[in-house]
Amino acid sequence: MxxxxxxxxxxxxxxxxxxxxxxxxxxxxxxxxxxxxxxxxxxxxxxxxxxxxxxxxxxxxxxxxxxxxxxxxxxxxxxxxxxxxxxxxxxxxxxxxxxxxxxxxxxxxxxxxxxxxxxxxxxxxxxxxxxxxxxxxxxxxxxxxxxxxxxxxxxxxxxxxxxxxxxxxxxxxxxxxxxxxxxxxxxxxxxxxxxxxxxxxxxxxxxxxxxxxxxxSRAVRHVELQFADPPDAAVFSDLSGVTVDHVDERAIELTVEGLMGELGAAAAAHGAIDIVSRPADLDEVFLTYYGEGER
Ligand SMILES: Nc1ncnc2c1ncn2[C@@H]1O[C@H](COP(=O)(O)OP(=O)(O)O)[C@@H](O)[C@H]1O
Ligand SMILES: [Mg+2]
Missing domain, CATH: 3.40.50.300 (P-loop containing nucleotide triphosphate hydrolases)
Structure with a gap:
């Protein structure tokens, strides 16, 4: 029961x-x-x-x-x-x-x-x-x-x-x-x-x-990668589940769907000095998976 x-x-x-x-x-x-x-x-x-x-x-x-x-x-x-x-x-x-x-x-x-x-x-x-x-x-x-x-x-x-x-x-x-x-x-x-x-x-x-x-495994996160030198954003936009939102002199802002493993490895390999990550709020999760139609 x-x-x-x-x-x-x-x-x-x-x-x-x-x-x-x-x-x-x-x-x-x-x-x-x-x-x-x-x-x-x-x-x-x-x-x-x-x-x-x-x-x-x-x-x-x-x-x-x-x-x-x-x-x-x-x-x-x-x-x-x-x-x-x-x-x-x-x-x-x-x-x-x-x-x-x-x-x-x-x-x-x-x-x-x-x-x-x-x-x-x-x-x-x-x-x-x-x-x-x-x-x-x-x-x-x-x-x-x-x-x-x-x-x-x-x-x-x-x-x-x-x-x-x-x-x-x-x-x-x-x-x-x-x-x-x-x-x-x-x-x-x-x-x-x-x-x-x-x-x-x-x-x-x-x-x-x-x-x-x-x-x-489908959660959405916002990630900021910080660099000492100007970064190459193309490396990151090629990763699956990753969208590059903004690129600047010393930082790249990304949205990541799913697990962070691949991005973490790429960040380390390409000279990131810091990773700041925050979860998307639930509303965004809804929009990503259930679309505007649920509104
Ligand atoms: N006692 C109440 N009288 C009128 N409306 C209420 C009352 N309690 C909750 N609501 C309304 O019901 C909806 C759901 O509220 P609630 O259950 O408190 O949501 P949550 O806990 O998820 O934040 C909201 O629109 C809220 O304004
Ligand atoms: Mg409540």
């Missing part, structure tokens, strides 16, 4: 169709990334899953239980981290854990190593914490009771790279223990080492569900 089943789920806010006939299965033990630019419908999808809002139409089941009619049953085994996490400023991290544990009938003891892992002091009122540290408390709350399903809305926001790695490790351990994780993001780079599959939303519609490796 899939962990999550969504069938033709639609959510309208007045005339605005935030989620449009979305059908999606998430397998047990999977890490699924819900990707899409801002306004695509990720948060709306997640809020319907966790029954914080109700679909206009369609069906959502979590391990065979209706997300709304059997919400109590579902939530005994599901935790979620909202994008706009609200906490009680005067309460400490440990007190938040106690509160959640009391509501869910869970054991608080697994929380202590998580606080330690994220370098958090559980005795500090959360109102005195930085945004990043509040987000980490949110992660502790989502993970400490090891629920069967964990849903995270843009969890990496505000985490520094070291803590992102810690967070990824925690997800992988939790999944190895049998949990299923759904995580939203507006950046492929942020989740590419975290998820097994990605479901890409655009304007409320599911555009594609794909294995993350397949998507990465």
């Amino acid at each position: 899939p962990a999550v089943v969504m069938r033709e789920v639609t959510k309208r806010f007045g005339d605005n169709v935030a989620v449009d006939s979305l059908s999606l299965d998430v397998a047990e033990g999977e890490v699924l990334g819900l990707l899409g630019p801002n306004g695509a419908g990720k948060t709306t999808t997640i809020r319907m899953l966790v029954d914080s809002i109700r679909p206009t139409s369609g069906r959502i089941e979590i391990f065979g239980r209706d997300a709304h009619r059997d919400a109590a049953g579902v939530h005994a085994d599901l935790s979620w981290l909202p994008g706009d996490l609200a906490m009680f400023d005067r309460m400490t991290g440990a007190e938040h854990v106690e509160m959640v544990a009391a509501i869910c009938g869970a054991d608080t003891s697994p929380a202590a190593p998580l606080f330690e892992r994220f370098g958090l002091d559980p005795t500090r009122p959360v109102g005195t914490l930085s945004r990043g540290n509040r987000q980490k408390v949110g992660l502790v709350l989502a993970f400490f009771r090891r629920p069967r399903v964990i849903v995270l809305d843009e969890p990496s926001s505000g985490l520094d790279p070291l803590m992102q790695r810690e967070f990824h490790a925690l997800v992988h351990e939790t999944v190895a223990d049998g949990s299923t994780v759904m995580v939203s993001s507006h950046q492929l780079d942020e989740v590419q080492h975290l998820v097994d599959r990605v479901a890409i939303l655009r304007a409320g519609r599911l555009v594609v569900v794909e294995n993350v490796d397949a998507l990465r």
Whole structure:
């Protein structure tokens, strides 16, 4: 049985169709990334899953239980981290854990190593914490009771790279223990080492569900090669998947589709002294693969 089943789920806010006939299965033990630019419908999808809002139409089941009619049953085994996490400023991290544990009938003891892992002091009122540290408390709350399903809305926001790695490790351990994780993001780079599959939303519609490796092998990047001497751009425009966008005295700007290996080798062979690379944003990925017609 899939962990999550969504069938033709639609959510309208007045005339605005935030989620449009979305059908999606998430397998047990999977890490699924819900990707899409801002306004695509990720948060709306997640809020319907966790029954914080109700679909206009369609069906959502979590391990065979209706997300709304059997919400109590579902939530005994599901935790979620909202994008706009609200906490009680005067309460400490440990007190938040106690509160959640009391509501869910869970054991608080697994929380202590998580606080330690994220370098958090559980005795500090959360109102005195930085945004990043509040987000980490949110992660502790989502993970400490090891629920069967964990849903995270843009969890990496505000985490520094070291803590992102810690967070990824925690997800992988939790999944190895049998949990299923759904995580939203507006950046492929942020989740590419975290998820097994990605479901890409655009304007409320599911555009594609794909294995993350397949998507990465087609990803688009912008690359700037820097040189000490005027470079020969022709060498690079001949490479497959490479488009030369701009050539200047000491630099070449390129767009690369797919893996960087060939370009890296050519850059080294032709005297590049530095390579600066940044991922194309999701909108550009869409335009490259799905064309203007999707707009
Ligand atoms: N409570 C709401 N009332 C009206 N419109 C909403 C509400 N929540 C979301 N929307 C609209 O639904 C669309 C999807 O929003 P959202 O799910 O927050 O996208 P994402 O999380 O992908 O950025 C947007 O057009 C947004 O303005
Ligand atoms: Mg959102």
